[in-house]
Every structure is written in structure tokens, then in C-alpha cells.
Amino acid sequence: MAEGKVLVADDEIHIIHVVTIKLRNNGYEVISAEDGVKAFALACAEKPDIIVTDYQMPGMTGLELVRKLRQNETTKNIPVIMLTARGFAVEDKEQEELEISELLSKPFSPKELLRSIEDILYQRQVTRNK
Amino acid sequence: MFLSSVTNLYAIIISVVAAAGAILFAWYRIRLTGGITSIIKELKTNKTSRIESGESKIPNELSGAINDRFDDNSNYIAQLQKQIKDLQMQVRLSQGQKRNTEAIIYGxxxxxxxxxxxxxxxxxxxxxxxxxxxxxxxxxxxxxxxxxxxxxxxxxxxxxxxxxxxxxxxxxxxxxxxxxxxxxxxxxxxxxxxxxxxxxxxxxxxxxxxxxxITREKEVSQLKTDFVNHVSHELKTPLASISAYSEMLVDGEANDEQTRKEFYAVIQSQAERLNRLIEDILNTSRIESGLIKIEKKPVSLTILIEQQLQMIRGYAEEKDIKIIGQKPIVFDQVYADKDMISQVIVNLLSNAVKYTPRGGTIKIGTEVDETAGLARVSITDTGVGIPKDEIEHVFDKFYRVDANKKQAKGTGLGLNLVKQIVEKAHNGRVFVTSEPGVGSTFGFELPLATAETVNA
The missing domain is CATH 3.30.450.20 (PAS domain)
Incomplete structure (x- = not known):
């Protein structure tokens, strides 16, 4: 069983629900937020190991959230996976600049999301142990 | 390119005419003077030799030579005149072409x-x-x-x-x-x-x-791109839920019967959402393109509102929202497509319920302005309201008030459809007033059915 805390940010309650079940079934602790503002506050307070965020959210978009995370000392190194229903919404340059680990297009596979989370956290663990 | 070529051609022809005229005139002068000179020379020679030899045929020969020369020169003149006529014709043609080209360019x-x-x-x-x-x-x-x-x-x-x-x-x-x-x-x-x-x-x-x-072409192209982006986003959102929940069921991630039922319910509701969205997109598109069949006949707004209220009342009761009905009107018949206006009423009523917090009130008003020949319906809620800077966009396609997105799910097509049906299909008018935190009034006006349409 994997260990780690995942923050899921999406304004679609069903997406939060399904991702939460998938990750909890696989040993992760899941916290969630329905908009970017709440997600940022939660990230600062809870310091999750990884963040899964939607691209389009009310109040603060996924990109704005990541930009804010990168500017904050506590959250700047947290890896981010972004879900997007808009084709080509994030340019390669933007992804690189904001250090977004992975972009997943909606509709996405919960299995694929889980695999991505595991890979990213494993890579970080390996880097830390070196 | 064409204009320039014609202008160039025109200049070239003018030059050619002038040059050819000058050359032909010079040539004619040379021929004429040359001819006369040679006659005189011949005359002198003949006269001297024949006077010396005692012959006296000079006048006849001279006369013949002069006649020959004059015949030659007459031919030259005739040729010249023909060539000048041809050139004048070409000048007129090129002037005509120039005028045509100018007319094309100015047009x-x-x-x-x-x-x-x-x-x-x-x-x-x-x-x-x-x-x-x-x-x-x-x-x-x-x-x-x-x-x-x-x-x-x-x-x-x-x-x-x-x-x-x-x-x-x-x-x-x-x-x-x-x-x-x-x-x-x-x-x-x-x-x-x-x-x-x-x-x-x-x-x-x-x-x-x-x-x-190409300003308009660019705008249309941008609108198309935005439309495709919006549609793909709106379609993919429910599709994402359907796909994810189905995968979870297939993979056995729903551990108990209760969870499985929950998953099925999500799939069903998201499939319905997808269907509604597609219907809304198609209806909007059909009205915009004028392809939809509009069946207008005299209908009573009071009756239509009552029918739609029956559909929405259960949803309102769930949220403990009180609906205050309309006053009965003696004559409120409008000349309209019944199904389309029912869609307008249900969209406005369901929006009012969606954006009104628990325990709120919705008031429906109908009035007839006989002088203006209009029937007016207004639906006032005690909902979240709309910020002032966003109110002018609420009828735009896919527009959703940012601050109210959390309040309820929506596609941003419902109000656009209302506007299309009322204004495009029925020559009516939609209106909205709102105060954030207090509530909103949405409504529409439709032309009253006239005596002719009622009896039709």
C-alpha cells in the first residue's frame, strides 16, 4: 500500500468523489477543494505530497493556482498533475515554466491518474535518497 | 497588375502613334520631295539633251513622270490615312479600356x-x-x-x-x-x-x-474556435465522470452495493446532463440558422406557466422555496410556438430555483400592455444576484457568472436559448435586473395575439 497525502482540486464534485475513492482504495490520504482559492489555502496548511488540480475552476484557474503555489516558499516544490477538458489549454513552455509534472486530458482514467501519482512520488523519493 | 498593364499599354500605344506618325510624315516628305527633285533633274537632263539633239518630246514624258509620281504619292497618302485611322481606333480602344479599368477599380x-x-x-x-x-x-x-x-x-x-x-x-x-x-x-x-x-x-x-x-472573418473564426473549445469542454466534463465511474465499476473499485448504486446514479445523471447539453446546443444552432420549424398559434401564457410550474414545484419544495403565482389575466394570448415558449418558461423557472438559497421566494408576474400590444412575464427570485459588470453578458452563449458557478451546475446555454427563442423566433424581448445578494428578475415580452391570428 502506498503512502502519501494528495490534494484534489476540482469544481466537479463527482470528479473529486471518484478520484478520492480510487486513491483511498490504494492507500492514499485525500483532501479536497472545490475551487482554486480553497485549494491554495489547503495546500499551505496541509502541505500535501502531490496536488491533482483541474484546469478550469471558478475564482482561480488551475494555472493561477500553480503559479501561486510556485511563488510560495511552503508549496513551491509540491508536484502537480493537471486535468484539462480543453485541448491545448496549456502550452509546453507554460508547463515547463510552472513545473507541472503531468497533464491529463478529460475524460481521464482513474487508473492512469493513480499510476502517474505513484511514478511522480517514487521519482521524488529516489531523488531525495540520493 | 491589370490596371498597370493597361496603363502601360495605353502609354505605349500613344507613343507608337506619335512615333509612327512622325516617321510616316517624314518618309512622305522625303518621297515627295525626292520624287519632285528627281523629276526636275530628269527634266533638266532631258531638256538639255533633247534640245541639243533637236527633239521636242519633253512635255509628254514630263507629264507622264509627274503623273506616275502623283499616283505613287496618292497611294502613300491613302496608306497613311488608313494607318492613322487604325492608330486612332487603337487609341480610342485603349482609352475605353482605361475607363473600364478605372470603373472596375473604383467599384x-x-x-x-x-x-x-x-x-x-x-x-x-x-x-x-x-x-x-x-x-x-x-x-x-x-x-x-x-x-x-x-x-x-x-x-x-x-x-x-x-x-x-x-x-x-x-x-x-x-x-x-x-x-x-x-x-x-x-x-x-x-x-x-x-x-x-x-x-x-x-x-x-x-x-x-x-x-x-478580414476583420469580420477573423472575428467569426475566433468565435468558431471559442465555440468549439466551449463545447468540447462542456461535453467532456460529464463524459469524464461517466468514463471514470464506469472504469471504477469495471475494475471492482466500488466495494459494496451502496457504492455501486451511487456510481450508477452518477453515470445516469451525467448521461442526462450530456443529453441536455447536446439538445441545447442543437436547439440554439437550429434557431440561429433558421432551420427549426416554428409552429405559431394563439397560446395562453397563464396556462403555459401553470404547466411548467407543475414540473418545477417538486424541485422548489426540496429547497423549501416558496413560489408565489401569477394573477389571472382575462386575455393573455400570445401568437407563439407553445413548445418553445414552454422551454423559455422552464429555463427561467429552473434557473430561479437553482440560484435561490434554501427558504427563498420566487414570484411570477404576468401583465398585459394592450397599448403596446404586449404580454410580459417576469420571474423574480431572492437568489444570489448578478454582479453589475456581468449582467450584460448573462444571455451570451456559454457565459456563466463566475461568482455563481458554485451555486449550481449549468452549461451557459439556457439563457442564450431563452433569448434566441424570444427575440429571434418570436420578435419579442428579454430583460433582466439584478442586485447581488438580494435577487434577480428575469423576464420576457411577446406580441399579443391579434384578432386575425386568434381567428386564423
Missing amino acids: IRDAVIVVDEFDKLLMANEAAGKLFNFDYKNSQHKPVSELLGGENAGTGKNEFVNFLCHSREGKVRHIRREIEFSNEGRPGIFDCIVSCVYGEQERVCGVVAVLHD
């Missing part, structure tokens, strides 16, 4: 500018004059840099002048560039096509530029 809606090899204006049409704000009829031979560019012209117009001059210097046959500059005070995008005109030995003797306004 073109695109701006057309023709400059010479020194970047001075040769010709421009009215559209060019309007676009660059100059007197297009009286600006010949002025430098284009002064006429079209300059400090006050703006970056785009100066960019065009540079583009024009560089194209000539670079001897470019055809080149095009999209340039943005203001057109009668509004920002515009122009497709600028520049073609060099070649004279002898491939020398560039001028440039023709055509500027086609």
Missing part, C-alpha cells in the same frame, strides 16, 4: 493603391481614400510615405507603407501580409496583397496593392 470594395517606381501615387480608389483618409482623386504623384504614413497614421499604416516600398525594392512578384490598423476609428485586420509591375528588361515600374478587410 472594388477593397482598397486599391497603385504607385510608380518612385513610390509616388499613380491611382487609388475610394476605399483606399477612406481607409487612409486622403483625397483619392487629387493626390496623384504625391509620395505614399506622406500620403498613407507619417507620425499620425499609426504603426499599422506605416508598416503597410514600408511593406509596399520594400516589396518594390525587392522586386517581389506577389506577396501578402496581414496588417492590423484602425479603419474609421475601429481596429481592423487587413490582408495586404502587393504585386510589382514589370517594364522592359524586368525593371519594376510600379506596384499595385490591394487591401482586403
Whole structure:
């Protein structure tokens, strides 16, 4: 069983629900937020190991959230996976600049999301142990 | 290119006529004087020799020679006259062609500018004059840099002048560039096509530029892109839930019967959402394109509202929302498509319930303005309201008030559909007033059914 805390940010309650079940079934602790503002506050307070965020959210978009995370000392190194229903919404340059680990297009596979989370956290663990 | 070629042709023909006339006249003079000189010479020679020899035939020979010469010269004159007539005909033809070309250029809606090899204006049409704000009829031979560019012209117009001059210097046959500059005070995008005109030995003797306004095309293209982006986003959102929940069920991630039922319910509700969305998109598109069949007949708004209230009442009761009904009206018949107006009423009522917090109130008002010949329906809620700067956009396609997105799910198509049905299909009017935190009033006006339509 994997260990780690995942923050899921999406304004679609069903997406939060399904991702939460998938990750909890696989040993992760899941916290969630329905908009970017709440997600940022939660990230600062809870310091999750990884963040899964939607691209389009009310109040603060996924990109704005990541930009804010990168500017904050506590959250700047947290890896981010972004879900997007808009084709080509994030340019390669933007992804690189904001250090977004992975972009997943909606509709996405919960299995694929889980695999991505595991890979990213494993890579970080390996880097830390070196 | 065409204009320039014709103008060049015209100049060439004029030159040819002048040159040919001069040559023929000179040739005629030489022939005539040469002929007379030779006759006199012959006369002198003959006279001397024949006087010396005692013969006296000179007058007859002289007469014959002179006649021959005059015959020759008459032929030359006739030939010359024919050639001059031909050349005059060609001049008239080329003048006619020039006028035709000018008429074509002046009639073109695109701006057309023709400059010479020194970047001075040769010709421009009215559209060019309007676009660059100059007197297009009286600006010949002025430098284009002064006429079209300059400090006050703006970056785009100066960019065009540079583009024009560089194209000539670079001897470019055809080149095009999209340039943005203001057109009668509004920002515009122009497709600028520049073609060099070649004279002898491939020398560039001028440039023709055509500027086609593509602002509207660009806007339409952007609207299409935005529409596709919105639609794909709106379609993918419920599809994402359906796909994820199905995968979870297939993979056995729903551990108990209760969870499985929950998953099935989500899939069903998201499939319904997807269907509603597709229906809304199709209906909006059908009304916009005028393809939908509108079956208008006299219908009572009071009855339609009552019918739609039956559908929405359960949803309102769930949220403990009180609905205050309309006052009965004696005559409230409008000439309308019953199904379409029912859709309008249900969209407005369901929005009111969606955005009104628990325990709120919804008031439905109907009134008839007989003087204006209108029936008016208003639905007032005690909901979250709409910020002032967003209110003008609420009927826009896919527009959703940012602050209210969390309040309820929506596609941003419902109110647009209301507007399309009322205004486009029924020549009515939609209206909205709102105060954030207090509530909103949405409504519409429709023309009353007239005696003719009621009896029809």
C-alpha cells in the first residue's frame, strides 16, 4: 500500500468523489477543494505530497493556482498533475515554466491518474535518497 | 497588375502613334520631295539633251513622270490615312479600356493603391481614400510615405507603407501580409496583397496593392474556435465522470452495493446532463440558422406557466422555496410556438430555483400592455444576484457568472436559448435586473395575439 497525502482540486464534485475513492482504495490520504482559492489555502496548511488540480475552476484557474503555489516558499516544490477538458489549454513552455509534472486530458482514467501519482512520488523519493 | 498593364499599354500605344506618325510624315516628305527633285533633274537632263539633239518630246514624258509620281504619292497618302485611322481606333480602344479599368477599380470594395517606381501615387480608389483618409482623386504623384504614413497614421499604416516600398525594392512578384490598423476609428485586420509591375528588361515600374478587410472573418473564426473549445469542454466534463465511474465499476473499485448504486446514479445523471447539453446546443444552432420549424398559434401564457410550474414545484419544495403565482389575466394570448415558449418558461423557472438559497421566494408576474400590444412575464427570485459588470453578458452563449458557478451546475446555454427563442423566433424581448445578494428578475415580452391570428 502506498503512502502519501494528495490534494484534489476540482469544481466537479463527482470528479473529486471518484478520484478520492480510487486513491483511498490504494492507500492514499485525500483532501479536497472545490475551487482554486480553497485549494491554495489547503495546500499551505496541509502541505500535501502531490496536488491533482483541474484546469478550469471558478475564482482561480488551475494555472493561477500553480503559479501561486510556485511563488510560495511552503508549496513551491509540491508536484502537480493537471486535468484539462480543453485541448491545448496549456502550452509546453507554460508547463515547463510552472513545473507541472503531468497533464491529463478529460475524460481521464482513474487508473492512469493513480499510476502517474505513484511514478511522480517514487521519482521524488529516489531523488531525495540520493 | 491589370490596371498597370493597361496603363502601360495605353502609354505605349500613344507613343507608337506619335512615333509612327512622325516617321510616316517624314518618309512622305522625303518621297515627295525626292520624287519632285528627281523629276526636275530628269527634266533638266532631258531638256538639255533633247534640245541639243533637236527633239521636242519633253512635255509628254514630263507629264507622264509627274503623273506616275502623283499616283505613287496618292497611294502613300491613302496608306497613311488608313494607318492613322487604325492608330486612332487603337487609341480610342485603349482609352475605353482605361475607363473600364478605372470603373472596375473604383467599384472594388477593397482598397486599391497603385504607385510608380518612385513610390509616388499613380491611382487609388475610394476605399483606399477612406481607409487612409486622403483625397483619392487629387493626390496623384504625391509620395505614399506622406500620403498613407507619417507620425499620425499609426504603426499599422506605416508598416503597410514600408511593406509596399520594400516589396518594390525587392522586386517581389506577389506577396501578402496581414496588417492590423484602425479603419474609421475601429481596429481592423487587413490582408495586404502587393504585386510589382514589370517594364522592359524586368525593371519594376510600379506596384499595385490591394487591401482586403478580414476583420469580420477573423472575428467569426475566433468565435468558431471559442465555440468549439466551449463545447468540447462542456461535453467532456460529464463524459469524464461517466468514463471514470464506469472504469471504477469495471475494475471492482466500488466495494459494496451502496457504492455501486451511487456510481450508477452518477453515470445516469451525467448521461442526462450530456443529453441536455447536446439538445441545447442543437436547439440554439437550429434557431440561429433558421432551420427549426416554428409552429405559431394563439397560446395562453397563464396556462403555459401553470404547466411548467407543475414540473418545477417538486424541485422548489426540496429547497423549501416558496413560489408565489401569477394573477389571472382575462386575455393573455400570445401568437407563439407553445413548445418553445414552454422551454423559455422552464429555463427561467429552473434557473430561479437553482440560484435561490434554501427558504427563498420566487414570484411570477404576468401583465398585459394592450397599448403596446404586449404580454410580459417576469420571474423574480431572492437568489444570489448578478454582479453589475456581468449582467450584460448573462444571455451570451456559454457565459456563466463566475461568482455563481458554485451555486449550481449549468452549461451557459439556457439563457442564450431563452433569448434566441424570444427575440429571434418570436420578435419579442428579454430583460433582466439584478442586485447581488438580494435577487434577480428575469423576464420576457411577446406580441399579443391579434384578432386575425386568434381567428386564423
